[in-house]
Amino acid sequence: MFNGNWYRQKVGVPTGGSICVQIANIAVYYIMRKLVYDSEELMTNIKSVKRYIDDGSGVFSGTKRQFTEFINTVNNKISTYGLNIDEHTIADPGEYVAFLDIQFCFSEDGDLMTDLYVKETDSRSYLYYGSSHPRHTFSSIVYSTSLRLRRIINNDNRLKTRLNELKECFLSANYPQKMVDNITAKVGSMERHLRPHNSSNSSILVPKSPDSKIRVISTFDSDKELLEVVKNLEPALSSTRSFSESSISSLEANLPPEPPKIKSLFKFVNKTGSSLRKKLVKVQQLTGSAHNGTRPCNQPRCATCKLIAEGPAYTINGKNVEPASGDCCSYNIIYLFMCKLCDKNYVGRTTRPLRQRVNEHRAIFFFFFFF
Template sequence: MDAEYYKHKILEMLDNNEFYCEIAENNDKKTIQKVKRLLKDHQTSSDITTKEADFLTDFDFRESVFYGLPKIHKSKTITNAIKMQNNAYITCIKPDDLKFRPIVGGPNAPTQRLSHLMDILLKPLCSEVKSYVRDDLDFLRYLPDKVNQDAKLVTMDVTNLYTNITTDLGINALKYWINKYPQNINSRFSREFILEASSLVLKNNTFSFNGKHYLQLKGTAMGTKMAPTYATLTLGYLEEKMYEKARRQFNHQTAQNIKNGWKRYLDDCFIIWNESDANLTVFLDIVNNLDPNINFTLDESAICIPFLDVLISKCGENITTDMYYKPTDTHQYLHFSSCHPGHTKRAIPYNLARRVCTIVSDNEKRNERLHELKASLIKQCYPVGIIDDGIKKALALNRENLINPPTGRKTIFKQVLKGGLKVT
């Protein structure tokens, strides 16, 4: 990518005074002092132990940096270039319609450890959000095998979710969930501490770009630990209002269908719509009036529609699922000659094949996707024997068990234990 073009596009984002402002100097030392004062205030109430306070503040913090991830799959210029050039590497120097996802990279930012603690404390509340989908595997569990013949497949997407959540809205959302489900919060931590700490993280997102320092004025940083959980709870809070508005606007059955059928992964939403087009327009109007800063776009189809990595298709009453790849996906998997450990490379064919066997519901289509996968891996110099062995092992698995694995799996979260924060 042309460096000057990239810099120009990022500065365009940072020049938006609604979201960012330039500051005179690096504020990280002031921010860490704010964190220390917060922890000192709450040590007396046993929210924080001395060891925890030391862990949250005594480290080599560094200023965050701002960068943009190009949304190449949403650029028609790049998509057309891929089709025209038909190559793994394309020439498209300055696409005029390319947009960037703003990332604040700060693994050692002064608030990052506090943000991590907030993520641990707040994450258990996500299970109370009716629409919550953890990943595409979780989504597959909610899909029915059959639907009404006249039903439509509908997806909605929130425009720039992270940067459009105002702090007032987000904190009100956290208050709502904490007050409604206090049993989901570790009893050692007070409501006041969690809200104050979350507010501190949200209001002190500073970073640098091109030698200048900035403060984010609106939204949360895509890069801070608590951001996904915070966004999930905020939209879940708005969805509670949505269910109530739907109950008043539609009949009982329609309102229940919305409440039970609306599923969401962060800013991506899905529902099987059994009502009229007029009612769908009304519903879109409802969701777009939940908050003045949160806007939804809509896609619908009576045949097929993508959601996450899944292509959902409807044929009559039957629902089937297939792999979904963005138009810009060139299937450039890790090359077998790379310097990664041997066991990592040997596991790739199996894990990719297992994913195909999980998502693709039709056996004929599954075999077609596995054949395509084999071809892609051969291009990356994977030995045919390793590929075939991985596919064979994946095919031996029962799809029902893949979608519904045994309960009691080891949690991937770090846990806050009674008596102290477990740090690993």
């Protein structure tokens, strides 16, 4: 919206959309695969390459001058698509280079060394401890940020140094010293690599491998038109050499490429946001987890207790209905009235206590009776 008017996106993908990252990755990969990765001449000195959207890193065998010529050649090819590698870093063995939030290098012995990469503009400020949040929120922030360091850094001494730096950031945000020390010490003693959970005991479930499909998450169905475009293009993308399983296996085995196999590339997920009522009230808080049936509240002068039908189940329109747990004081419920005079059933819902709603029905009934 701008100046009271709504505008629709006609070209491109809105930044921040649910699938903009996936679309950007696909677009950049398509261009790089077409112009760079498939060129034997350009890839002669490239030993390894990793990329995420516009951030890439890899290993180049050659001189710095040869690498500069390589970058210039790549820029000339991709410039027709509006892409340009405007900045890059060259490092010798033993010197760190950054990739996303990681900086890594190879020692003189060829060992991989990883460390956390923090931009100069990063203030490393965290949620202030005195803010109005549940206590577990603060401990979760300390744990998740500490665990992130454990996953990135592969050396215990460097990890200890980075954890101490992180502790100072939390202490400056008024976090309790004891809580920060306990959580960072726990994370510091954890193993970086999780061991595979294999057991002959059938009662222990071994986790399955993660789904390799690209998940497309749509919130509140706001990206309906964009999802239709992706669904229409999915068969064409799935049959390309870049995404077909047969091409990947053929490249690894140094065999001639087979005809591409069409596979499902995307996994579409619809996500709905939770309402304020769902966050404040849970069904199990009202009725409990066990289905014990509806029961009277047995409070003095409660006229609804006499109207509660105490039974395990009822047949309504040929279907068995099992009453939920609760009493006359339960609220945020769906109720069923069964009339003994006309044999009709009335279903309603209320956010107020049941007995308050029943009293209103009784008052209306007597009003019409005497009218």
